[in-house]
Amino acid sequence: MLLIYIKTLTPRINYTFRQVCSSILGYEVGFTSKIEEFVAHEGMKISYGKQKMGNEFFIQEAGLLNEQGFNDTELKFHEWENTTCFFKVSDKSDVPFDIFSASFYLLSRYEEYLPHVKDSVGRYPYKESIGFKHGFLEQPVVDIWAYKFNTLLKDRFPKENSVKREFNNKNILAVAEAFKFRKKGIVRSIGASIRDFFKLDIANFIERFKVLFYLKKDPYDIYDGLVKESHQNQFKWHFLFQLSNYSIKSKNVSYNKIKYQALIKSMGDYGKIGLLPGYEALYDFSTLKLEKKRWESIVNRPLKLIGSYNYDLNLPTLYNNFDKLEIERDFSMSYAETLGFRAGTCSSYLYYDINFERISPLVLDPIVFNSNCIKYHTFFELKTKMEKIKDEVRKVGGSLNILMNNKDFDNWDKEKKYLNLITYLNEK
Structure with missing residues (x-):
């Protein structure tokens, strides 16, 4: 067990240490505020605070994890080997920055709670993010930091072993318009x-x-071909279907159509299925609840998976609404216009609501490739960047999650380059 000495166990400390040390590195984590218990512990241990007590493994805190709410915090960035970090601390710390404050800042999407200007369709602009501004958007820095931190721990505690993760993929198909x-x-x-x-x-x-x-x-009716190709190449899909009323932003077929309902049910035989909320459902709880009810009446089982493809996350309201409806997993954490790790990680993690300082049971699966970005990049740019990103994710045993749209495979017989790219990215 990895024992952490802290003066006060806050929700932020509990959340961040368990994500970094348990979910990413595989350690069982315990906390203590008793010096005697910490000294007596014979296994792996670290202290986290303002001052070092003796010769223990020490990480100096920057203070963010002891605060509540959000403030416009000044961040100073510097290099740590081949990546960027922030919340730099003194030389007394065994890690040159507060890795846990920095990880919390990214995972909680702290910067998105701060005042900012939305883009033309109401999204948080990726160019406003510190990841883009400081050149680490295409690196899963939280996982990279964790692995570097683990190397330092093993140097101090060579007899302790962490659980090594295996590289994996999740492929999600968003179906906003089932047929053209x-x-x-x-x-x-x-x-x-x-x-x-x-x-x-x-x-x-x-x-x-x-x-x-x-x-x-029909050009958008690619489902049988996609399932066949994916089966031949031994990878699977998660399917998200939209059940919104017809509107300016929703051009889908009616959710009452027997053909559409049959399609949804049939895709459940080939992968996990979930809901793609319409634009109105992202901002109105009653509409979201109605679409969930429609989905469950068609599928005859509780809705567990959800994801937004083209619109803003509407933090924290949207995730709190998912939480109220007891939805388990979300596939919305991406930027629609570019590749990258919006939350700085390639690992699944729990949603943290800063407004209420609350750890939610809602699991977020971060998306590195949202196919909306296809129109902003050439295929060569996407392929080159994704090859590099895959290598980064593989090194830390993370998950390479890809969100596509059925429209991306229009002209199926002529255009298979994106399917070939996905096939390559799924190779273990």
């Missing part, structure tokens, strides 16, 4: 055809005609 032309209803189909005609979008007009008269498969 089919099952949209007569009125919508006629209206869209007239619009294409007057806009002189002849290609779309002809394609819709072929699909509706069964001369061609």
Whole structure:
């Protein structure tokens, strides 16, 4: 057991030490505020505080984990070997910065609670993040710091062993619009055809005609092909389906369509399935609750997985709403316009609500590749960066999580490059 000496056990200290030391490094963690118990402990131990007591392994605190709420904290950045860190402390500390305050700052998304300007669709801009500004957005720095910290611990306690994690993947398919032309209803189909005609979008007009008269498969109906290819390459998907009312931001087929309900149920035979909330559900609890009820009436089991693909997290309200509805896992922690680790980690972790200083049971699975970013980068840029990111994640035994949209595989027979990239990224 790794014993930590602290003067006061705060929710932040409990949360961060258990994530870094237990979830990432695999140690059983205990806390004590009794010096006698700490001195008598014969195994691995560290002290965390303002002052060093003797010759123990010591990490000097910066103070963030003893605070409540959020303040505009001044951060100073410096290099630690091949990565960047902040909350630098004195030379008395065995780690050159407060690794736990820095980890909490990223995991809790502390900076997103501070005043900031949203982008054009109401999202927290990735360019406002310290990860982007200081060049470590594409590194899982929390995990990298943890592994470096573990190396120092093993030098001091060579007889102790941590549990080594294995590199893994999660592939999530967001289905906001199940079909491009089919099952949209007569009125919508006629209206869209007239619009294409007057806009002189002849290609779309002809394609819709072929699909509706069964001369061609719907471009977004890639599910059978995706399952077949994935099975051949031995990897699986999580499927998130939208069940929103038709609106300006939701163009999906009706959740009442038997064909759509059958699709949702059938994908449950090939992977885990969950809900993709509509735009309105991200901001209104009653709408979210209604969409959850629809999902459960179709699938006939409790909703456990959820994720947002294109819109803002709306922290902390959205995660608190997920929590109220007893949803277990979320796949929303990503940036829609770029690659990277929004929370600085490639490990699953619990959501922490700074407003109430509360550890939630909601598990967050951070996404490094949200396919919304495809339109902002060339395929070569994405492939080159993802190869480097995969190497970083593999070194720390983390999870490489990818969020795609069924629209990304439009033109299935001609465009398989993204599926080939995903296949490569899933290779162990």
